[in-house]
Amino acid sequence: DAGVIQSPRHEVTEMGQEVTLRCKPISGHDYLFWYRQTMMRGLELLIYFNNNVPIDDSGMPEDRFSAKMPNASFSTLKIQPSEPRDSAVYFCASSFGTGYDGYTFGSGTRLTVV
Amino acid sequence: KQEVTQIPAALSVPEGENLVLNCSFTDSAIYNLQWFRQDPGKGLTSLLLIQSSQREQTSGRLNASLDKSSGRSTLYIAASQPGDSATYLCAVNAAGNKLTFGGGTRVLVKP
Numbered sequence: 001d002a003g004v005i006q007s008p009r010h011e012v013t014e015m016g017q018e019v020t021l022r023c024k025p026i027s028g029h030d031y032l033f034w035y036r037q038t039m040m041r042g043l044e045l046l047i048y049f050n051n052n053v054p055i056d057d058s059g060m061p062e063d064r065f066s067a068k069m070p071n072a073s074f075s076t077l078k079i080q081p082s083e084p085r086d087s088a089v090y091f092c093a094s095s096f097g098t099g100y101d102g103y104t105f106g107s108g109t110r111l112t113v114v
Numbered sequence: 115k116q117e118v119t120q121i122p123a124a125l126s127v128p129e130g131e132n133l134v135l136n137c138s139f140t141d142s143a144i145y146n147l148q149w150f151r152q153d154p155g156k157g158l159t160s161l162l163l164i165q166s167s168q169r170e171q172t173s174g175r176l177n178a179s180l181d182k183s184s185g186r187s188t189l190y191i192a193a194s195q196p197g198d199s200a201t202y203l204c205a206v207n208a209a210g211n212k213l214t215f216g217g218g219t220r221v222l223v224k225p
Contacts, residue, residue: 031211043203043215056212091157099207100165102148107157 004106006092012112018080021109024073025094033103034067034077035091043091049075082113116141116208120216128224133191135219137204142182145211149178149189150203152218158203162189194223 005024013019025032033048047057052069060067064083069075079086093105117140127133137147146165150158162171162178164187170179175192191198204216 033213042217043205045212045214048212050211093158093213095211098145098211099213100146102146102160102163103205103207103213104160105150105158110155 004092004094004104006090006106006109008109009107010110010112012114013082015083015113016081017113018078019082019086019111019113021077021090021092021111023075023077023092023106025075025092026104027073029094029096029104030072031095031097031099032069032075033093033095034075035093035105037089037091037108046077079111082111084113087111087113116144116206116214118204118206118214118216120202120204120219122219123217124220124222126222126224127194129194129196131194131223133189133194133198133221133223135189135191135202135204135221137187137189137216139185139187139206139214141208142185143208144182145207147178147180147187148205148207148213149176149187150205152201152203154200161202194221196223196225199223 007022034046037043046059047067049069067077089108089110091108093103095103119138148163149161164171164180177190180187201218201220203218205213
């Protein structure tokens with residue numbers, strides 16, 4: 001398996017624009033997680049899905065953030081409108097079941113909002 | 115709410131010295147604990163995974179211990195090398211299948 005695949009690797013956008021981050025989990029994994037990493041706050045869980053259904057979105061900072069998982073092999077995290085404080089590295093991770101075999105992370109998307 | 119702390123935040127050692135990285139967590143009702151390595155500008159690479167029923171895991175020069183009752187895990191890296199320079203993150207999988215991360219320990223191994 002190619003692992004968790006995220007795209008794009010880097011994104012630079014202007015404030016107010018819509019940004020969409022993409023993730024393909026490992027085939028067979030039924031949990032998918034979106035994390036955000038900043039220098040100030042470290043790694044924070046934004047939202048996670050089980051079998052394509054959002055389970056906990058309490059970490060989503062504002063209504064400007066939304067996430068979807070239309071099928072088992074694809075998820076998106078959308079920010080609309082984007083703001084400079086959204087600049088961070090966004091990671092997607094997947095696991096099987098309750099995470100007995102651990103979690104696998106993608107390479108991340110570095111988002112810069114100017 | 116689970117809180118995970120890693121001490122020290124940064125560590126600098128000469129090559130060949132053993133590294134000891136500490137992780138503590140507040141809620142002992144964990145499912146497992148995972149150590150990751152992160153190189154600058156890169157993603158997270160899994161190093162070791164310890165189930166709650168295990169006391170330790172080993173992989174090459176790496177050894178991780180877990181004391182669930184006291185809420186502690188320690189990552190040992192033997193005979194450190196400059197290539198071990200990175201940030202090491204501890205993550206706890208608690209109820210609800212949610213990983214909580216510590217702040218990380220930034221390690222520099224000097225040649």
